[in-house]
Amino acid sequence: MSADGFIQVKDLDLVYMKEGKPFPVIKGLNVNIAKGEFAVLVGPSDSGKTCLLRLIAGFEDPTSGEIFVDGKSVKGPDPSRGYVFQDMVLFPWMTVHQNASFGPKSRGLSEKEVKEVTKKWLDKVGLTKFQEKYLHELSGGMQQRVGFARVMANDPEVLLCDDPLGQLDWVSRETLSNEVLQVWHETGRTVVYVTQAIEEAVYLAQKIYIFAPRPGKIAQILEVKLPEKRWEDKDLRFKKEYYHYVEQLREIITEQASKSKEPVEKGPCSP
């Protein structure tokens, strides 16, 4: 691993045009994320978190600056950078199994390999019993598990998550965040995760990157020094040491947000 980080974002600018005028979304953003790190991006509304995630995914190109993943410049989407969307974007006409095996098949793995890798990930997310079901037969939490299985079956180096649990109820959210942590811990992959919930940010992260208001850049980094296997402590979510970070993060975000007026209009990367 180079000292510069596994994911290296250098002098990034992203400028859109709006009513004929330049509209800067990200300006001079620099960040280094280590291999195997669980990085969480938080910040005021419209500060460019989702935009950064999409740039790392290669869904669009920055106006200037560059992103390197494992030393290679990002030029477009790649299965080595898996993306879990907030609203899943699964194929509704396919069963759970077909959804999960889509990536491995497209990558041209042998039938046997496709079977193995699909089985492995459906087992891991607890969906084996439901593999012949269609998506509308599953609850929101189960659908999001399919989303994870589908991405993980591609064996990505980097997992990019755009608030994947944001639509779920609180308890399912807590359960699934434990599962996400376990997958991260077992596979040792690098995760970049966007969330709106500060409790979730602290629970998941090793490092939290806090954005300044638009045009976005990293204002501050908060390192969360809680044990790595957080799911083992059933009471962690009610402990002072955990909420101490939540409160700290709340103060930082509130301070950042107060530096600019809340945007009235929706941002270019919001739905």
Added chain:
Amino acid sequence: MTNVIEATKLKKLFRPDDPSRLLAIDGFDFEMKEGEFVTLIGPTGCGKTTFLRIVAGFEDIQGGQILFKGKPVEAPDAKRGVIFQDIRLFPWMTVRDNILFGVKSRGIKAEEQKQKLKETMELMQLDNEALNMYPDRLSTGMRQRIGVARVLANSPDIILLDEPLNSLDWVTRDYIQTTFLKLWHETKKPILFVTHNIPEAVFVAQKVVVMTARPGKTKSVVNVDLPERRWELRRDNDHYLDLVKTTSRLVEDELSKAREVEKVVGY
């Protein structure tokens, strides 16, 4: 003190024409006193939103009784202001017309309308920039603020909140939470807040009513004896964390029972 809401042996079927189908609520007793801030929490599908809709007058019931200030609820009424999860602003109206919709429908004079608009805009920290825009251009946070403003402009006797903070970014969520806490602190207007976010449920309320898995009944009531000026409270407060833990355990207990229900679809 009188009860602002009183439900006795409430029963609600999703399909009244076919009683063998899912029971949403069965034998639900609930009471809320004038001046209380209550949150209603429970596993997905327990009927908490359905109950709020019954209080609002959007749903008929198949048994029991629902009273608002001693009178049966029969239809929606501007006295019971509802703020929905997905806001539902009128897309063909400007922000100004959205906020004033209820006020205008009640035939209030132009001068008073202006005053109402000014008051609610101040309360929700909205500035003139947004007033002539249509909702589709607005950020989620701004849309939610306007949804709240539209209801408050009606000066309702009770505010019913159906998970309105769900999809908001932290800063807006914190702001709207604080607005309701301060509004309640100053006016003691009763607020019934439905949410699945346990830390939030405890943070805002005086009383958390935990519902059982479907068909929903009251499982337990947690009294939140924290200071009233809640917006000044730190979330790493020991007593607050104890209450969050107690509430979480109650919900988790019900959730394990609800898990099987969750997997069945078809309603």
